[in-house]
Amino acid sequence: MSVINPGVSAPSATRAAARARRREERELEAATTIRIFGIRRRTVALVTGLCILFALFTLVPIAWMLINSTKNQANIFESFGFWFARPFVLLHNFKMLFENVDGDGTYIQWLGNTALYAGLGGIGATALSALGGYGFAHFKFRGSKLAFSLVLAALLVPIAAITLPLYFVYAKVGLINNIWGMILPSMVSPVGVLLMRVYVSGSVPRELIDAARLDGASEPRIFFRLAVPLMVPGLTTVLLLSVVGIWNNYFLPLVIFSKNSMYPLTEGLGLWASHASTSGDQNIYPLLVIGGFVTIIPSIALFLILQRYWRGGALLGSFAN
Amino acid sequence: MSITGTLRTVRGRALRSSDAQRPVEPGHSHTNWVQQRDGRGIWFVVPFVIAFILFTLVPVGYSIYTSLYNTRLIGGTVFSGFQNYTATFQAGAFWSGFIRVIIFGAIQIPIMLAIAFFFATMFDLGIAKWGGAFRTIFFIPFAVPAVVASVMWSFLLEPQFGPFTHFASALGFQGTNFLGTSLIFPTLILIVIWEWTGYNMVILFTALKAVPREVIEAAVLDGASLAKVVLRVKLPLVRPAILVLVFLNAIGALQLFTEPLILQAYAPQSISNNWTPTLYLYNTAIGGQQYNLAAAGAVIFGLVIVVVSLVSLVSRRRRGEFA
Known part of the structure; x- marks a missing residue:
């Protein structure tokens, strides 16, 4: 991306430098705080100890998943939960993700569905937010105030409150068990529109657009060739927010899909969890553990890699969704 | 056009x-x-x-x-005015769910925000070592879907083989059932705290970082102690951020659904079909196929959320936080 468009790489380089500078400042500041207030070593050790405790609390369930995804069902129940046991059946468990073990469905199919819903829904949400945010930031037209107050109103209504109403409409028009019933509402992201409006106002200068117009560029051309490249960091944040939102959504697919073959991962795992105690299949618990573990690996990796896109404001948006 | x-x-x-x-x-x-x-x-x-x-x-x-309508087996769909609303208002199941999630939020949100604020302050002041690494670790649960988090925790707390159950009995609490009627509430609070503390902490940390250093320096020059700087200078300056988090978490608590639904499979006696308002709505609409009744409930539920959000918006605007 940065090779094609040098305009993007330059700010990211300066951003890296700014980050390094900020880190230095922070370290200096920390040292100063400790000196000024005469904080004892013991206090630092105590606070760090509390941090370690909370980090353990955070990581214990994930470590448990990792360790127990290598065990068979008997060992999940009987062996010590926080250490490995023989036989070591990680590969066997992993293979089961590609099989329909207890007749409820196949993990890999659900993973594919989730990727499809999150991919299409995320791209759609980002596109609609980019267009909308750009429109609201740089244009005034009849009804623009009303349309924007609609966006603000939509912020107040989380998707969970819309889920049942969507179900009633779908039942009427036959959108139950239709993938578009999942994808299309996921494209409505008022938070995305708001974020993009703020982002566009800050990063796509009006004078630039005016100059392009004077050169005779058409409005779509100005948007795609001029504005979109400048909006890339903001678009990435919106894409991440919506992909994660759809990836984690449980209520909507639960309500609108009754065919197991259409389930996303969340719903498939939920189904396994609810059948685990009654299934009687020797592989159901290991499947649940490795399924859960494989589900969280990509999202955790994505978060760690793309950490810098998660700033305070964007995070608040994700919650409201 | x-x-x-x-x-x-x-x-x-x-x-x-x-x-x-x-x-x-x-x-x-x-x-x-x-x-x-x-x-x-x-x-x-x-x-x-x-x-x-x-x-x-x-x-x-x-x-x-x-x-506003009712569907009967005989007679088809007839207009019924506010009948579904009166039925919902009189349904104890709907309100008991509401009261439960309100109590849930009233306990869970302060505990979580206190933990989040403590760590955010420590990272902001640089008192904890390796602050950046801890911030990243604390944030990880945000990347874990609620379904997976609930499955993980129900494994850990399962009454027969759960490692935490073994741990509790090793400490002398034999026969502890974390998913039993008496402990299900604290268990759910624990799960939600696990899921959201890191997220709240990162937001508070961002807000604390935005406090101008001059303000802190002035307080230090006046001889303020560390506790005073934190509680009298920093806390008031990040109060708007805390307020936003209170409302966001409150709306989240009102919608509590995934965690109790997943845990219900392990603890059917502890979590009823009406345990939270969304569970009630889900079971009325999908389980009971009572669309009209569920629609009335959904409208009431949506209104409650909109009112809470509006209060949040008004209080933020009054503080001049955004125009």
Whole structure:
């Protein structure tokens, strides 16, 4: 991306430098705080100890998943939960993700569905937010105030409150068990529109657009060739927010899909969890553990890699969704 | 619409070229020209607005409509006025769920925010070592879907083989059932705290970082102690952020659904079908197929959330946080 468009790489380089500078400042500041207030070593050790405790609390369930995804069902129940046991059946468990073990469905199919819903829904949400945010930031037209107050109103209504109403409409028009019933509402992201409006106002200068117009560029051309490249960091944040939102959504697919073959991962795992105690299949618990573990690996990796896109404001948006 | 748009643009272009030749005040010609062009902006906004109307306004409108009717086996669909609303208001199951999630939020949110604020402050002041690494670790649960988090925790707390159950009995609490009727509430609080503390902490940390250093320096020069700086200087300055988090978490608590539903499979005695308002609505609509009744409930539930959000919006606006 940065090779094609040098305009993007330059700010990211300066951003890296700014980050390094900020880190230095922070370290200096920390040292100063400790000196000024005469904080004892013991206090630092105590606070760090509390941090370690909370980090353990955070990581214990994930470590448990990792360790127990290598065990068979008997060992999940009987062996010590926080250490490995023989036989070591990680590969066997992993293979089961590609099989329909207890007749409820196949993990890999659900993973594919989730990727499809999150991919299409995320791209759609980002596109609609980019267009909308750009429109609201740089244009005034009849009804623009009303349309924007609609966006603000939509912020107040989380998707969970819309889920049942969507179900009633779908039942009427036959959108139950239709993938578009999942994808299309996921494209409505008022938070995305708001974020993009703020982002566009800050990063796509009006004078630039005016100059392009004077050169005779058409409005779509100005948007795609001029504005979109400048909006890339903001678009990435919106894409991440919506992909994660759809990836984690449980209520909507639960309500609108009754065919197991259409389930996303969340719903498939939920189904396994609810059948685990009654299934009687020797592989159901290991499947649940490795399924859960494989589900969280990509999202955790994505978060760690793309950490810098998660700033305070964007995070608040994700919650409201 | 498109024709008038084009016409206006053409006229705009003509106007512009003549403007360029005519020496007028630049500011005036500029604004004039922008207004001529502006009608086109609607095309950027239209896709979102259409999607919003179809997938938010229409469903809400249809729910309100449905909630005013009753479907009977004999006689078909008949208008019933507010009958479904009276039925919902009188249904103890609906309100007991509401009261439960309110109590849930009243306990869980302060505990979580206190933990989050403590760590955010320690990281902000640099008192904890390896603050950056800890911040990343604490944030990890945000990447874990609620379904997976609930499955993980129900394994860990399962009454027969759960490692935490073994741990509790090793500490002398034999027969502890974390998923039993008496402990299910604290267990759910624990799970939600696990899921959301890191997220709240990162937001508070960002807010604390935004406090100008001069303010802190002035307080230090006045001889304020560390506790005073934190509680009297920093805390008031990040109060708006805390307020936002209180409301966001409150709305989250009202919607509590995934965690109790997953845990219900392990603890059917502890979590009823009406345990939270959303569980009640889900089971009324999907399980009971009572669409009209569920629609009335959904409308009431949506209204409660909108009211809470509005209160949040008004209180934020009053603080001049955003226009």
